[in-house]
Amino acid sequence: MEPPGWSHVRWWSILALVFTVQLALIFWLGARGPVYAGRTAVVPTLRIAGPAFEEVLALNDPTLFALPHKQGFAGPAWLTLPHFEADPFVWSEPPRWLNLPLEQLGAVFRNYIATNQFNPPEAPSRFQPAFDSRMISTSLDLAQQSKLRLTGGLITRSLVTPVVLTSWTNSEILTNSVIQVLVGGDGRPVSVTLLSGSGSKEADQEALQQAVRARLSPAVSTSRKSGDNLVWGQMIFEWHTVPPSTNTPATSL
DSSP: OOOOOOOHHHHHHHHHHHHHHHHHHHHHHSOOSOOOOOOOOOOOOOOOOSGGGHHHHHTTOTTTTTSOOTTSTTHHHHTOOOOOOOOOOOOOOOOOOOOOOGGGTTHHHHHHHHHOOOOOOOOOOOOOOOOOOOOOOOSOOOOSSOEEEEEEGGGGSOBSSOOOOOOEEOSSOOOOEEEEEEEOTTSOEEEEEEEEOOSOHHHHHHHHHHHHHOOBOOOOOOOOOGGGGOEEEEEEEEOOEEOOOOOOOOOOO
């Protein structure tokens, strides 16, 4: 019969016992005193010197790879400054005098004189007014009598009663008297209003009276409504102005 194998508990117990024995031996046999650094003895050393071994000696420099160095990969770009010689641009040339052709002196002026004509300037002529033999009339071309003119809706109506207008004596020319008139269907004025004066109160009052007394032809419309036959228009009185007399009686001595 085969002997039975070890159980897992037995195996873990043996391993824990071996690990504990090893730790006990380490702490028991280990040194407990302070650790001192060993002293190196001063001995002579040999180093290679000379220009032929500069690259080899540069490898012993501790800053070769830690800091920018002339012998590093970027030494020529960072620490080797190129030398530029100052060469200022100063240009000089000996003077080259132009030849003076004596035969061409004054040729441009002679050509200008030959191709241009110079006449003396003409004296400014004095202004002579033109004589007009036509006779100038001393009288103003104005109307010789007052007139009445109808405008607006009154053009279709004709005056039934004659209107006699007088001339006015004034030192200044009178303008027109404009009367706005509302005429009914029977031709009688319903409303009379002075729109623009002539400059004389007497003339304007005369125009209002003539407009009130004026009678126009009745309306042709057959409408029975009184409002349909009303017509608005203007009576313009164009006054004839006579200047006042300036003759004064002679005084006897």
